[in-house]
Amino acid sequence: MASPIPQATNYGHNTNLSSVTEEVGDGFEQSEITTTSRKKQRMHSSIYNPQFHQQHIEEETDLEEEEDEFESEESEFSESTFVSNSQYNSQYPGSQVNAWHPPQGWKREQEFRSETEFDTVRSPEPGSSIDPQMNDRFENWASTLKLPNNTHAFRQLVKKGIHPAFKYLYEKYPIDNKQLYEKYIHILSCVAHWSEFMTNVEYFPVLVFPFVKLIEHSDVVI
Amino acid sequence: MISHWCKHWFELYPNEPAHFLQIIDEVIKNEDYSLYTNMRSKGLHAKDYAWPNIKQLYSEILHEEDWCILMDIFFAYPDKINLIYYFTAVLVIEHRDVVSGIEDPEELASYDFSA
Numbered sequence: 001m002a003s004p005i006p007q008a009t010n011y012g013h014n015t016n017l018s019s020v021t022e023e024v025g026d027g028f029e030q031s032e033i034t035t036t037s038r039k040k041q042r043m044h045s046s047i048y049n050p051q052f053h054q055q056h057i058e059e060e061t062d063l064e065e066e067e068d069e070f071e072s073e074e075s076e077f078s079e080s081t082f083v084s085n086s087q088y089n090s091q092y093p094g095s096q097v098n099a100w101h102p103p104q105g106w107k108r109e110q111e112f113r114s115e116t117e118f119d120t121v122r123s124p125e126p127g128s129s130i131d132p133q134m135n136d137r138f139e140n141w142a143s144t145l146k147l148p149n150n151t152h153a154f155r156q157l158v159k160k161g162i163h164p165a166f167k168y169l170y171e172k173y174p175i176d177n178k179q180l181y182e183k184y185i186h187i188l189s190c191v192a193h194w195s196e197f198m199t200n201v202e203y204f205p206v207l208v209f210p211f212v213k214l215i216e217h218s219d220v221v222i
Numbered sequence: 223m224i225s226h227w228c229k230h231w232f233e234l235y236p237n238e239p240a241h242f243l244q245i246i247d248e249v250i251k252n253e254d255y256s257l258y259t260n261m262r263s264k265g266l267h268a269k270d271y272a273w274p275n276i277k278q279l280y281s282e283i284l285h286e287e288d289w290c291i292l293m294d295i296f297f298a299y300p301d302k303i304n305l306i307y308y309f310t311a312v313l314v315i316e317h318r319d320v321v322s323g324i325e326d327p328e329e330l331a332s333y334d335f336s337a
Contacts, residue, residue: 137290141297197232203277210281210289 138215154190163192165199173205184212230303231277238277242307243268249311257318270327272310280309283333 142149166188175181187208192199231239246268251258261267275283280292296305314321317333324330 137294141293144297145300201232206278206281210279214286214290 157190157193158186160193161189162186163189163199165192166205169205173209180213184209187212238269238273240269242304243272243276245304245307246272246311246314249308250314253311254315254318257315257322260322261314264325266324266327266330268310271314271330272307274331276306276310279306 162185166185169185169188170181173184175184184205188205191204191208198204230242247258250261279289281289284292292309299305320333321330324333
């Protein structure tokens with residue numbers, strides 16, 4: 001079972017789901033307590049909303065088989081499918097459920113954006129020298145190459161910080177633009193954490209640099 | 223990008239991927255034999271003049287717009303990774319007059335083909 005390490009996603013609310021734990025690399029794993037409470041939550045959601053039960057009966061079956069159900073949560077986060085805490089506690093005296101509810105207008109992608117600035121989808125900066133038409137080109141590249149846009153994995157790599165191999169990158173590649181340099185070093189570190197071998201390749205930073213410099217709107221694409 | 227187009231580059235690391243660079247020599251040999259013999263007589267091999275540009279994905283010798291167009295072509299044909307090597311061969315053949323006068327591999331590697 002996974003050891004408790006920092007939260008996978010801080011949804012910004014006090015919840016019992018805050019005990020969701022993760023393992024770097026293999027994805028999410030949840031504690032037994034969390035999984036049980038979530039199952040309870042879903043079960044009683046279905047009591048109050050029969051339509052929910054019919055629609056999601058297959059997903060509930062899957063949940064019993066495998067615990068890695070993080071992705072399927074997306075489709076279930078609608079306010080109508082959740083029982084309020086007071087409703088649940090009045091129905092089951094003695095229980096102290098503090099279930100998490102998505103806030104108004106909650107979007108998962110927006111939460112990711114607030115996590116760190118390195119995985120954001122940004123609009124072109126006012127003083128940007130990049131032609132807006134170029135951004136369309138980079139988006140076309142991403143769609144043509146069918147990039148997975150794996151934001152979660154990217155965030156995990158960013159959290160690991162700067163790789164020791166690129167700590168003194170400025171000595172070899174002095175870049176005046178501080179913002180560009182930070183972005184550059186983080187992208188390099190991500191790849192270095194992903195594959196240690198790349199730290200040995202002396203031409204690797206040069207290979208990556210044009211992509212880092214030109215693709216401004218999204219770091220995940222790089 | 224790296225895992226698809228550049229994975230072969232690291233097979234012989236730290237040496238250059240000689241078997242892929244051989245493609246460039248072969249293309250030049252088939253398309254322009256006189257240029258090929260000329261370069262061979264000067265000791266110009268693909269690993270000397272082509273590899274420095276390929277490993278930087280031509281970002282040093284092409285302008286920004288040209289480089290993006292080149293990447294457009296590479297990304298449009300992801301199943302034809304040899305296009306990266308063909309491109310060098312085409313550049314050399316296209317600029318054969320200049321290339322014929324160059325004797326130093328480093329000078330050829332730093333030649334601005336977009337000019």
